[in-house]
Amino acid sequence: MALPRLYFLGRVPSVRFFSQLPDKAFVNGKWVPAASGKTFPVQNPVDESLLVEIPDMDSEDTKAAVDSSHRAFQKWKNTTAKERSDILLSWNTAILKNKTELATLLTKENGKPLQESVTEITYASSFLDWFAGEARRCYGDIIPSPRNDRQIFIFKQPVGVAAIITPWNFPAAMITRKIGAAFAAGCTCVVKPAEDTPLTALALAELAAEAGVPPGALNVVTASRSNTPAVGKVLCEEDNVRKLSFTGSTEVGRILYSQCAKNIKKISLELGGNAPFIVFESADLDLAVKGLMASKFRNTGQTCVCSNRIFVHSSVHDAFVAKLQQAMKQELRVGDGLQQENNQGPLVNRNQFDRFLKLVQSAKGEGAKVVHGGTPLPSVGPLFFAPTIITDVNPGMRCFVEEQFGPLVAICKFGTEEEVLQKANDCERGLAGYFYSRDVSQIWRVALNLEVGMVGANEAVLSACENAFGGIKQSGIGSEGSKYGIDEYIQLKSFTFGGLHLV
Numbered sequence: 001m002a003l004p005r006l007y008f009l010g011r012v013p014s015v016r017f018f019s020q021l022p023d024k025a026f027v028n029g030k031w032v033p034a035a036s037g038k039t040f041p042v043q044n045p046v047d048e049s050l051l052v053e054i055p056d057m058d059s060e061d062t063k064a065a066v067d068s069s070h071r072a073f074q075k076w077k078n079t080t081a082k083e084r085s086d087i088l089l090s091w092n093t094a095i096l097k098n099k100t101e102l103a104t105l106l107t108k109e110n111g112k113p114l115q116e117s118v119t120e121i122t123y124a125s126s127f128l129d130w131f132a133g134e135a136r137r138c139y140g141d142i143i144p145s146p147r148n149d150r151q152i153f154i155f156k157q158p159v160g161v162a163a164i165i166t167p168w169n170f171p172a173a174m175i176t177r178k179i180g181a182a183f184a185a186g187c188t189c190v191v192k193p194a195e196d197t198p199l200t201a202l203a204l205a206e207l208a209a210e211a212g213v214p215p216g217a218l219n220v221v222t223a224s225r226s227n228t229p230a231v232g233k234v235l236c237e238e239d240n241v242r243k244l245s246f247t248g249s250t251e252v253g254r255i256l257y258s259q260c261a262k263n264i265k266k267i268s269l270e271l272g273g274n275a276p277f278i279v280f281e282s283a284d285l286d287l288a289v290k291g292l293m294a295s296k297f298r299n300t301g302q303t304c305v306c307s308n309r310i311f312v313h314s315s316v317h318d319a320f321v322a323k324l325q326q327a328m329k330q331e332l333r334v335g336d337g338l339q340q341e342n343n344q345g346p347l348v349n350r351n352q353f354d355r356f357l358k359l360v361q362s363a364k365g366e367g368a369k370v371v372h373g374g375t376p377l378p379s380v381g382p383l384f385f386a387p388t389i390i391t392d393v394n395p396g397m398r399c400f401v402e403e404q405f406g407p408l409v410a411i412c413k414f415g416t417e418e419e420v421l422q423k424a425n426d427c428e429r430g431l432a433g434y435f436y437s438r439d440v441s442q443i444w445r446v447a448l449n450l451e452v453g454m455v456g457a458n459e460a461v462l463s464a465c466e467n468a469f470g471g472i473k474q475s476g477i478g479s480e481g482s483k484y485g486i487d488e489y490i491q492l493k494s495f496t497f498g499g500l501h502l503v
């Protein structure tokens with residue numbers, strides 16, 4: 001399929017990734033190779049074909065990127081909030097002007113359907129717009145003094161260089177959700193994007209430079225899965241890095257958390273989820289099916305806030321399953337994301353595909369019943385899997401214990417509110433949770449008692465730049481977006497101005 005034509009109102013695309021895929025890392029405002037000259041492949045998950053080879057950077061390259069950001073921080077921290085706000089708005093404008101190109105690049109490396117990529121680019125830019133405002137309202141405090149010989153003030157200051165490590169499932173939004181807040185606070189950034197999806201990060205960096213982000217304020221270090229631990233160790237242990245913000249699996253988050261202990265780095269962790277989705281007997285079943293379709297099949301089930309454990313009251317179970325199966329048959333089209341008619345793409349790589357296949361196979365082996373789908377789709381491509389429904393699931397099965405990260409609806413019946421709350425909360429993760437009910441008192445009881453960082457009643461897509469995004473338990477530390485996100489990049493300084501004679 002020909003890529004969508006680009007109409008720029010006479011503007012000739014100047015950004016290099018329009019004419020060729022990014023094939024260098026971006027450090028200190030320059031496109032650079034790895035010092036070793038080594039590269040690693042970036043693939044298109046539709047057919048596992050090679051897109052481009054990019055620098056496979058190591059500790060030496062990472063130290064150079066940190067030093068560059070530390071130098072840039074000495075000037076960037078003294079810019080005014082208005083200046084940083086204007087640059088964030090310019091970057092936002094540049095992203096939206098190049099939305100189609102960026103979305104096409106994102107689909108090529110991630111596999112998500114083009115319309116979802118366009119939605120992600122818009123969502124990603126919303127964080128820059130949001131934090132452009134937050135920058136200008138990052139107020140300190142005047143503390144009522146206990147004595148007449150002093151005044152006490154609270155300043156909010158940027159922590160310094162922020163290391164940002166991001167996952168492959170939202171290659172644009174996970175970066176801007178962090179950098180928007182970091183820039184608003186006055187921090188500079190070193191980004192290590194996922195090895196599966198580095199191209200979007202590189203394209204965003206070029207647009208940032210176009211928008212006026214100074215050299216070194218945003219560096220992108222690219223590394224293969226084998227070199228990444230060494231890169232991560234530098235980012236965790238370098239003294240000049242004062243903040244680490246990570247989005248990814250709980251397992252990697254645990255490693256980074258311990259590595260940051262060495263020099264007590266400020267840390268934010270957005271980790272794995274295992275969201276319960278509960279359908280009570282009073283639920284509007286059509287609304288619940290609509291919510292599950294949106295929540296489960298976004299990014300082909302590869303999001304941290306996807307509904308993972310579906311609990312349906314026994315009295316409405318069969319009706320719900322029938323409605324859901326009908327909706328899946330009518331609405332889901334599996335295939336190459338660059339084909340406009342498709343809305344379900346491949347799993348992102350061979351490892352994720354094999355892990356997911358084993359998860360479905362284990363569910364069958366443990367006694368779950370496949371009601372819909374249940375098999376790979378090799379005729380569509382090597383990493384495609386049919387949207388699947390399994391029932392007769394019990395909470396001890398692997399598909400409930402583990403985060404599925406694929407197009408699987410695993411359904412378990414329940415009888416009472418007390419029972420389902422106990423089962424839903426019996427989980428080490430606590431990111432998002434959703435439920436459908438028309439009993440007002442039940443809505444309040446369940447919303448207040450579900451052990452998650454984000455809960456939706458009669459709604460299953462909660463993410464927005466205005467909303468606080470974060471998990472509890474082993475789903476993370478801190479919040480992103482919202483009025484809370486900037487605090488992750490701020491340190492408070494109290495200033496006592498003494499020797500005064502105020503009366």
Ligand SMILES: NC(=O)c1ccc[n+]([C@@H]2O[C@H](COP(=O)([O-])OP(=O)(O)OC[C@H]3O[C@@H](n4cnc5c(N)ncnc54)[C@H](O)[C@@H]3O)[C@@H](O)[C@H]2O)c1
Pocket residue numbers: 165166167168169170192193194195225228229230231232233247248249250252253255256270271272273303304305403405431471475476
């Ligand atoms: N909570 C959230 O907001 C959120 C968002 C997206 C993904 N996730 C979670 O991430 C997982 C899937 O994403 P993934 O496969 O990219 O996760 P991942 O943890 O394997 O990788 C995430 C990032 O960490 C890097 N990384 C891996 N090992 C590292 C190490 N030792 N040191 C430094 N960096 C390292 C990867 O290269 C990648 O850039 C799922 O569990 C999903 O729930 C959570």
Ligand SMILES: O=C[C@H](O)CS(=O)(=O)O
Pocket residue numbers: 169170173302303304305463469
């Ligand atoms: O996959 C995790 C993302 O944080 C989901 S969202 O884009 O923020 O909804």
